[in-house]
Amino acid sequence: MLTVPALLLGAPGVALAAESGAAPVLDTATLSPVAEVLNYNGATTTAYTPSSTTGTNGWFTGGEVTLRLSATDDDTVASFRVTVGSDPAVEVPAVRNGARGTADYVIKGDRNSTVRYSAVDAAGNVSAAKTVTVRIDTKPPVAAWPGVANGKVPHSALASSITPTRTDPTPGSGGAAVRDMWIDGTWTYPLPLDPATLSVGGHTWAVNLGDSAGNGAKYTLTFQITTSVADLRALVQRYVAAGKVSSPNGDRLLALLAEADGGDAQAALTRFGRLAGEVVPEGHMRDSLVKDAAYLVEELRGVKHPDIATGVTVSEGQGMARYPFRVPAEPVRNAKPKFKILLFGPKPGAFRHEHIPLTMSVIQDMGRANNFDVDVYDYLSPDVSVPNPFESIERLSQYDAIVGVSSVGNDTFSTARPSGADPNVKVNEQAVLKQYINNGGGFVALHGATDSMHQWDWYKGLAGGEFDNHGSNGGGIQNTCGACNIGELVTEDGTNPATRQFPEKLKIVDELYNWTFLPREKVHVLQTLNESTYVGSIGAGAGRIEGADHPISWCQNYDGGRSFTQALLHNWENTLDPLFQQNILEGVKWAAGQTEANCVTHDELRKLVAAGAADGSVGADLASGLSQALGASYDAYLVKDYAGALAQAKTFRHLVDANLHGPGQATLRTRADELVSWMKVLDDKGATLRFTSQPKSRAVGAGEDAVFSAPAEGRNVAYQWQVKSPGSAEWTDVAGQTSFAIVVTATPELSGSEYRVRVSDPTGELLSRSASLKVSGR
Structure with missing residues (x-):
């Protein structure tokens, strides 16, 4: 071998x-x-x-x-x-x-x-x-309800005590976030659940959780709401503390509960339910007290209420989707384009939003489909970008509109940037942009374009809002948008071509900006956020919130040009949504001067009047009258007294139409018409202070309770009851009686007294009709 x-x-x-x-x-x-x-x-x-x-x-x-x-x-x-x-x-x-x-x-x-x-x-x-x-990471996050003992939840339990925990098994991607929530099978915003909003008995609470890897699972808790006299007492105290039930009415309800603890519980609870039905506002608060009292009475009568089979089940859920990678292509060139726009992003070194390449690509698609040309100026797409268009007004003037696609940064427009042709020559980009707008150019600010040029007041006016902060969330809420929140978008002005396609209210997932100043003071608001749908969301934060008024999209005629802002769109899925694509397209077309839309503001009219007074085309007396009507309309508009704002806008328009007829005043006449139309849109949708029912006279026996009620609608309505004693001509306030209902214990001395309520909200005040009390002896 x-x-x-x-x-x-x-x-x-x-x-x-x-x-x-x-x-x-x-x-x-x-x-x-x-x-x-x-x-x-x-x-x-x-x-x-x-x-x-x-x-x-x-x-x-x-x-x-x-x-x-x-x-x-x-x-x-x-x-x-x-x-x-x-x-x-x-x-x-x-x-x-x-x-x-x-x-x-x-x-x-x-x-x-x-x-x-x-x-x-x-x-x-x-x-x-x-x-x-x-x-x-193959395992979805896990939900648990440690605050729910044996599947039972007391009716007065605080929402924070039963909110589900969210964890992602280790090792894992983390970022467990609530992506959807359902109560009894109905989708709802993912806020902590107040048990008082539910009836006694069985319910389901389901949450869809996602993690940062895209895994998802749905956890459904079946639980039972229970009640007791102690629960009723806690609920009454809560409603009094919240100002929903007046202290005197709350004291009467609590006294009846004390009777139920120490005497004839059945009779006391029956009277409690009857009184709660008269003095507690309509809705879940009234239902929780009235129905719980009836439930407890049934138990005292021997009625058996079945126990509910409780527990948690797990089913397949929906994690967040992958974000399809797409970058801008070559400049869009059409054979006979209707107009031409520029897309630009941030400068190198500034924060860069992930939605930028997709948004630019989608707008390029719009250009191909709608016959307008599109250029790109973005340092991450050098092969398809044009040279710096802000180097000269000649370069920038070729565009009918420019679109800031999250163009973040204080250096977005420099006053001394080296020229591309000669680095020794400095270019004032701010001056070029301002001249472009003064010459009638259009500007579209998308999302982070409002987080730019914080030291330049003119630009902040152009964008119409200055970013301050935004909320936070778990990483599993949305790919590349870990600060996205689930909230409600409200279309305030649906007459604009950019908002006509939106329903009045829409669930959105996006990064929700808060502002350093209220945009409403300067711009024509198109859409707002309903903060009550996301402030306090499970696992999320809202940042420094705006409060009752949170504009998020608007337009305006600004300093000779046009400006349209949509501050949503961090979420790439919204860029792919046909509703928002139409929103962007119409905003671009209007900014480019291709369509007309009502984007008037009080501030624009104020400047037009001042310009007319300065050049003598508007006389001093007329200018004073116009300014007075315009100021009154603006003041009413800010407190959402739209009826008052409309009335003053009509006065302004009448003065314009009656006194200014020349061609040089055509813009002022057009804008006056637009102001009236805008205020009418708001007034038609606004809540008007009014009584939904008037108090009725009562005849009761001595020692009995008489209830007078006069619920009203409006914005944060305040109540104050007044009494006119028998034989008196004077009305006096009744201390502590600050709800829609007043309870009076009848005595012979009160027979012939009269009661009425004064209601008020930011728009004004009203007095109800009076109702008399007749007391019969025993």
Whole structure:
């Protein structure tokens, strides 16, 4: 038998005849499976960072990830050395194909590990190691209700005590967030649940949770609301403290509960339910007291109420979607374009929003579909970008509108930026932008464009709002928008072409901006946010909120040009929503002067009147009258007294129409008409202070209670009851009687007294009719 020397067999550690002694050349490993569409995880300030992982944020959501290894050697690649996290190194045999070697290594189990790998040749030479991060998360987050004992919840329990906890199993992607919530099968905003809003008995509470990898699960709690006299007492005290029930009425209700504890409970609770039905505002507060009292009376009569089977079930849920990676293409050029626009983003070094490339791409699509040309100026798309268009008014004037696509930063427009043609020449971009607007140019501010040029007051006026802060949320709420909140968008002016397609109220998921000043004071508000739908959301924060008035989208005629702002759109899914695509398209068309829309403001009219007074086309007396009517309309508008604002706007228009007929005053006449139309839109939708019913006269026996009520509608209505004693001509306030109902214990001396209530809100006040009390003796 022929013996072959070990040298020729290529035994490990022994050099082959052709072996140079050099280590293998290691390729960068790839990971599998690969998603069909690249996911966009955001950008550094210098590069996009797409990902082919199956989940979001660079995570894989399957149970296995294959590390695909390859290397070449001047002889033979024998194996690969793989170390996953702190695990021991594993030698993986190579599949040899000439000088090339390949291998697959399967990594299993949830982890967030650094994987170190190198190649080894037949002679034992080891390549320099490379690393790759492998993130696997297969488990959705978990919800639990530790505050719900044995499936039962007292009716007076505080919402905070039963709010579900949210955790993501370790190791995992984290970021557990409530993406949806349902009460008794009906979708609702994910706010802590107040048990008092539900009836006694069985209910379900379901939450859909998502994590940062895109996993989701739905957890449904079946629970039972219970009640007792103690619950009723706690609810009455809560409603009194909140100002929903007056202290005197609350004292009467509490006295009846004390009777129920110490005497004839059935009779006391029956009287309690009757009184609560008369003195507690209509809605869940009244229902919780009246129905609970009836429930407890039934129990005292021996009625058996069935127990509810309680517990938590888990079903498939919906995690957040992957963000399809897309970047701007070549400039849009049409054969016979109707107009031309410019899209621009932030300068290098500024915060960069993830929605920018998709939003730019979608607007390019709009240009192709609607026959307008689109240029891009963005440092992350140098191959398709035009030279700095803000270097000269000649360059910028070729555009009918410019669109700031989250153009964040105090250096977005510099007063001394080096010219591209000659770095020694400084360009005043601010002066160019201002001249462009003064010449009639259009500006569209999308989302972070309001977070820009904080030291330039003129620009803040152009954008119409200055970003201050926004809320926060778990990372599982929305891919690339971890600060997104779920809230309600309210369309305030649906006559504008940019808002006609929206329903009056719409659930949205987006990053919700708060402002350093109230935009309503300066602009024509189109859409607002209903903060009550998201302030205090489970697992989320709202930032420094605006309060009762939170504009989020608006337009205005500004300093010779046109400005349209949509401060939503951080969420890339909204960019793909046809409602918002139409919103952007119509905003762009209006800003470009292609369509007309009512974007008048009181401030614009104020400046037109002042300009007329300055050039003599508006006489001093007329200017004074116009300013007075306009100021009164503005003051009423700010407190949402739209009826008053409309009346004063009509006075302003009448003065204009009666006195200003020349062609030079056409703009003022048009804007006066628009102001009236705008205020009418708001007045038609606004709540008007009025009584829904009037107090009725009562005839009762001495010692009995007489209830007078006069509920009213309006904005934050305040009540004050008044009494006119028998034989008196004077009305006096009744101390403490500040709800829609007053309870009077009848005595013979009160027979013939009269009662009425004064109601007020920011728009004014009203007096109800009077009702008399007749007391019969016993």
